[in-house]
Amino acid sequence: MDEHEHVVQCHGLERTYHDDGVPVHALAGVDFEVERGDFVSLAGPSGSGKSTLLNCIGGLDRPTAGRVVVGGVDLASLSPTELAEVRLRRVGFVFQSYNLIPVLSARENVEFIMQLQGIPAAERHRDAMEMLDSLGIGELADRRPGELSGGQQQRVAVARAIVSKPVLLLADEPSANLDSHTTAELLQLLADINRERGMTIITATHDPAVMAFARRRIRLVDGLIVSDQRDQDAED
């Protein structure tokens, strides 16, 4: 398979921290590839390395050894400024705690990333409204995060992450602060985005419900991939 048909390629990925001088191997040699349009869950117990792996793929953390290629770009060769550019234009992030800007409305939060990209005001305003409408929260556009429920905030966070059409959406424990009903709605939303927009999604999670929605489930233990399962129907 040609390298550019993979959105993510990780080869021999290692990440070692030093905790009071003691080396901790968060990733101990991870090899895997993610195809365009895939929906992958990274699962495993706390400390297994799933968040570290997600951070390395997102250009937030640098591996100690190995390579990470995202959308054909080898992140290891990039400067901090170039990494920020990759995060801005190629990767969308959804965080566990929503992390919306509290002084901006839902629409302004979605617009903010386009403002960083230098998109003209009229265009970003239109795109933000379209995105909020498509996610079913257009009527909440003028509300600030403090006036929204957790599920609504996470939908705004998803809108912010995908509005500029990144090649990859990374979600770190996106359902951790949501109840089961809201989690189901969020997962359906992510599944729809994956199916209808063809967006590649990688999520790190403890939640079996999230794993059930993913088409491919990678399990990590002690910084190593111990299983990599793909839905049979997806294979077909």
Add this chain to the structure above:
Amino acid sequence: MIAWRNLWRNRRRTLFTAGSIAFACLLLMFSRSLQLGSYTGMIDAATELFSGHAQVQHADFLDDPRLRYRVDNASALAQQLAAVPGVARVAPRGQAFALLSVDERGFGAQVMGVEPTAEQDISTLPTALVAGRYLQSGDEAFIGSTLARNLGAKVGDELVVLGTGPEGGVAALALTIVGIFETGQVELDRGLVQVPLDVFQQGFYLEDQVHQLALSLDRVEDIESVAAAVETLLPQGLAFRGWRDLMPDVVQAIAIDRASNRLFYIILTLVVLFSIVNTFIMTVFERTREFGMLLAIGMRPWRLIGMLQLEALWLTLLGSAVACLLAIPMLAWLSLVGIPISGIEDLLGGFAFPSHLKAHVSLPDMGAIPAVFIVGCQLSALLPALRLRKLDPVEALRAD
């Protein structure tokens, strides 16, 4: 927009910090305006009392006030000086040291020949009388209160003046004391007697000659341009002396006051700037996770720093605007009415001072005060903001 909204996340802290800036700006505006007003008042009172805003003298007279260092053709020169733009009035004066005696008592003092009408236009000394009246003409004397007390003299007594003429001859005058003055300035009250100029010139063998042509200006601030114009008229050997040359003690008092006030201004400004540093340290600390998120989604650190700098700018503009709105009516009142300060002369070591301390508003200074705070607050906010350059987004996203 986001910077302005961010300010109001912690409304109480923003109001407190902006209030500190407003208070400090207002205090500095008042202090500076009253300081300049006190200088103007001090200079005006001192120059109006006796010296005038400036004088034309022989070039050597200021350092060595001898009888022979005189201004010749004084009448014509006085007319020329009166025509110089910015010169309001001119008063000719002759000056000599002599022995004064009343009955058996004698004291040395300065005898000054003046034109009574011109002198009343340029000097407030004639209005400082405590007994009798001011000079009119003839063999009259107007003497200081301490000198009169030392001589045991009163209005109506005969005053004998014995001095030396320019060529060494004896200069003698027999005068009648018509008035006694008291200014509060020791050297005038104890050591000056005024007589009509023609009597002085006759007694000291002077013709159309004086020792000073005292000038009153329309605006003391224009002294430099008046000096330039006057100097073109002066024959060789004469010099223009501004109030700074004539009253070095006033200049020194102002310099000392400026220095002590500058220290106060610096301390006050630093106190406020420390509170700004503290505010932005708290801001960076409280919003670490948000900054981590912004870095994670691709915002550049310098743009984050710029956002904080913009917040500091809004904060300073808010405080400065409040200060200016409050300062305008208050300074207008202080400029027009002033604060009554009777009795302050004793505190000022005998310097002449007006009865009301009025503010003198200098627009460049009023603009400089908020400008200093704007620049200072930008630097104060930059110290904590620079920490964002090295903020690790992964660590920041884990912050509580």
